[in-house]
Amino acid sequence: MAGRPTMRDVAAAAGVSHQTVSRVVNDERSVTEPVRERVRAAITALGYRPSAGGRAMARGRTEVVALVVPHAAGFTFGNDHLMRLIGGAEQEVAARGYGLLLSTREPGGDAMSAFTRFDRRSLVDGFLVEGGAGLTGLSDLLAQGYPAVVIGYADDDLPMVHPDDEGGAYAVVQHLLALGHRRIGIVNGPAENHLAMAARRTGVTRAFADAHLHPDPTLTDRGDFTAESGQAAAVRLFDRADPPTAVFAFNDGMALGVLQWLRESGTPGISVAGFDDTSAAPVAGLTSVALQSQDLGRRAAQLLVDQLNGKPPSERRTIVPSRLMVRSSTTPPTQPKSGSRRRGSHNVKG
Incomplete structure (x- = not known):
């Protein structure tokens, strides 16, 4: 086979339509397990790699989440706790097939400036918000329908993850x-x-x-x-x-x-x-x-991605143990x- 294998190549090898291959790639439940296994076998045999952009379009998502840290960039990147937190969130979203977009306070701006760049729904699917500098700006995002998880303390109606x-x-x-x-x-x-x-x-x-x-x-x-x-x-x-x-x-x-x-x-x-x-x-x-800063970021990202995949949190508050x-x-x-x-x-x- 010349060139990179396509979805139609997979469909021909599996003996199904390319629409069925698309459903399997996007993990839709309308495909029976025997057909699903046949398509997966063809994907593996051909070395087919689905387009991340195509999958996101099919799902109506960007498959990117934002982490808003309402501090200045210099403070953020010089703070051990915040850097470990960001690292934990990035590792978790990457493991779940998402990208992470970091937003900090704009130079000369206030905490609100870390939120205001997200005025269009096409940028990200949801938000992680580090609450150490307050949650000003989060209400506007919630009003637009974004799911969010706060790393820190928040109103009891919002999922939150904070240390003990x-x-x-x-x-x-x-x-x-x-x-x-x-x-x-x-x-x-x-x-x-x-x-x-x-x-x-x-x-x-x-x-x-x-x-x-x-x-x-x-x-x-x-x-x-x-x-x-x-x-x-x-x-x-x-x-x-x-x-x-x-x-x-x-x-x-x-x-x-x-x-x-x-x-x-x-x-x-x-x-x-x-x-x-x-x-x-x-x-x-x-x-x-x-x-346990890294675990704070990881647990918060886990909750957000679960929400995006239709699994709301069983409890609104997650407390990560601290160690003396x-x-x-x-x-x-x-x-x-x-x-x-x-x-x-x-x-x-x-």
């Missing part, structure tokens, strides 16, 4: 309490990330309650997920008569900032824990919570040296 934020925070505080710490400083995240942060606060409260203890509400501060904000929070937490013996920051960036301030100020013996388990955490010996990674930054409390409380607090501006 509450369980991860519970494990950190439980670990610190077991070491003997009672005065545990908390560096919370920004208010706009309220759902994930609220879950982590719930985990903290539950760990203290289960130990029949009460946390000191004055040992709570706030940052914006950057190391600089962690340093500033450390200044405020340790500029007091009775400072904490341990600090739990709600992401690794802020935790590393706390560690840096403790080192520069000469304040020893303080335990520090973070959240996310970024690549910097093991290097710094930082105890942290691993988010204990390292050298958390140890039993030590008695602080007299006069060491405020030493070096002027090094970082609050």
Whole structure:
């Protein structure tokens, strides 16, 4: 046979019409199993490769899904968690025969700009949306009839996949309490990330309650997920008569900032824990919570492709377990040296 085999070549070899071959290629159920096997055997014998574009047209699909990450491209590609998440989603959609289109915030634009380029249904079949920067823009896509899965927290009517934020925070505080710490400083995240942060606060409260203890509400501060904000929070937490013996920051960036301030100020013996388990955490010996980021992307992509194939999720919320990674930054409390409380607090501006 000269040239690349065609659908009609397969039909002739199998003794069926080319329409029947098309139905088999597109996995339509109207073909009996014996005929289906005969067509598949002919496809294998001839080395026939269906056109991906033709299959998509036959199904009325593009066989492409979008992953919207409403952060700037520089932040996205420099963030360990997001890159692992994207990798997990890409691997899953590729294994299911789909392509992945990544959309980030446009330069100089807001989070909405990551959504606005999708104003025509012909581009993609559905959406994965990373919810860390909010879901502004998603409602317009839903109004156009797109199926979507949120990676993060969303309205209960939407399928969502998120890490066990509450369980991860519970494990950190439980670990610190077991070491003997009672005065545990908390560096919370920004208010706009309220759902994930609220879950982590719930985990903290539950760990203290289960130990029949009460946390000191004055040992709570706030940052914006950057190391600089962690340093500033450390200044405020340790500029007091009775400072904490341990600090739990709600992401690794802020935790590393706390560690840096403790080192520069000469304040020893303080335990520090973070959240996310970024690549910097093991290097710094930082105890942290691993988010299983790749599995988050994979599970979300799995749910979306299942929807596209007519299999709605049995449950709206999928929680991916988190893991506590204990390292050298958390140890039993030590008695602080007299006069060491405020030493070096002027090094970082609050």
